[in-house]
Amino acid sequence: MIITTTLLTAVTLTKANASSTLTVRCADADQQTCVETEIQSFEASFNTCSAGREIDTIDLDHFAVKKHPGSPATAVTETARKDWINNLTKNCANNYYKPSDGSSWTNQFMVGYSLNSSYNEDNEHEGLQEQTPFAQFGFDGRWRSESGNTLHWEIGGLFASSPTLTDSEDNSTPTEPATDAEGDQPEEMPEDETSKPSQPTFNDVSDSLDIYTKVTTNFWADKDDTLKDYFTVGALAGFKTRDSITDEQDAVVHYYGLLGEYLYFGNSTRNAKNSIPRGKVWVSYLNFEEYGGLEDQKRWLIRGEWQLNNAPDADPDEGRFVVGFKANLGKGADDVGIFFAYRSGFDSIRSFITGN
Structure with missing residues (x-):
């Protein structure tokens, strides 16, 4: 017998708080085995990830009551239930890559x-x-x-x-004005483009x-x-x-x-x-x-x-x-x-x- 109504329902997700639920990634075989081994120790019909689901959210409060029965619950029983939930959550934590x-x-x-x-x-x-x-x-x-x-x-x-x-500084000494004879000299040709670095x-x-x-x-x-x-x-x-x-x-x-x-x-x-x-x-x-x-x-x-x-x-x-x-x-x-x-x-x- 596969328990479904008590494991994953809209009601369970709404009522359960973060500390009393556990999400099982069905692709994580180690986590699935860890959860099933613990709960099947007192509820042999328990199974997770049925009907091809990728994740299964478990109401741990529901199973804590079965693990440590008693109504009304005493202070000792309440403590035992909380410890069981904390240990199961810690030992069967989801290691799936996020x-x-x-x-x-x-x-x-x-x-x-x-x-x-x-x-x-x-x-x-x-x-x-x-x-x-x-x-x-x-x-x-x-x-x-x-x-x-x-x-x-x-x-x-x-x-x-x-x-x-950097540009090299021009340290040349100024010369006297050119004479008429010097002025007749042809002007220097402009610098050839080939002189630029290649x-x-x-x-x-x-x-x-x-x-x-x-x-x-x-x-x-x-x-x-x-x-x-x-x-x-x-x-x-x-x-x-x-x-x-x-x-x-x-x-x-x-x-x-x-x-x-x-x-x-x-x-x-x-x-x-x-x-x-x-x-x-x-x-x-x-x-x-x-x-x-x-x-x-x-x-x-x-x-x-x-x-x-x-x-x-x-x-x-x-x-x-x-x-x-x-x-x-x-x-x-x-x-x-x-x-x-x-x-x-x-x-x-x-x-x-x-x-x-």
Whole structure:
């Protein structure tokens, strides 16, 4: 005999409060077995998930009375019924994946020291001789679907040094007015267009602010996977400021393009709130409004970072040391560098400052 009228009815759902009902996901065989084993110990005819239902909501008050009978109920009986309901709810909790459990925002702040590309006045690269501090912040939102797909939207900023072009100053000494004979000399021909650079060049490094946004998703996640790491694809866009510019250059340069990113968390993120990944690498193919004195330049932008302490209890949100690299590659001058930094979540920084 299958009990249906007492298990799942509109009346039961209306009268039962949250603490005296239990929802069984029929796709969760472990939970279904847990509930049936307990209740069948005193009601052998009990079964769940009949008639092809996807979920079954059980009125635990009804079965608590059968487990600990008595009318009127004494204080001891009432306590026994409540304890039985609490234990059953705890032991047979629903572990079914709920997308909302893994959908949330996280943030990070990173300060450190970087070794960057340096250039001389002859537009020649001199290695990683530019040593400067930097700071980066980011806000990452993550949303999960029932199928296991993940959508990330990150907004961030980077205070760092970047290669730039500066005009050389004219230090020539003024000359006397030209004589008549000199005035008869033919005028100089205008500069030939071929004298302009054919590929990006730099002759200096200056501080800049880089504001960016990334939107990525993974299309091939298994909803039963633990999701300790995964790949995402999407788009990246942003803009950079420049400290030293020429008359022909804008003070702000924008960029946009496609992006692929690998995120490694170490621990399962399936039902956990969003967190800072232990490591990540992203590769993007971008169009820069201007790069190294030339417009509309296509560049490969690569960046990666890795948390040095990878112990199981080394939560990135609590603050950890990281190392990383960056590379802007393509035709002409490249911009590469490595960095060492301390990374943490804003909550940890606030707790450190306030002592709470």
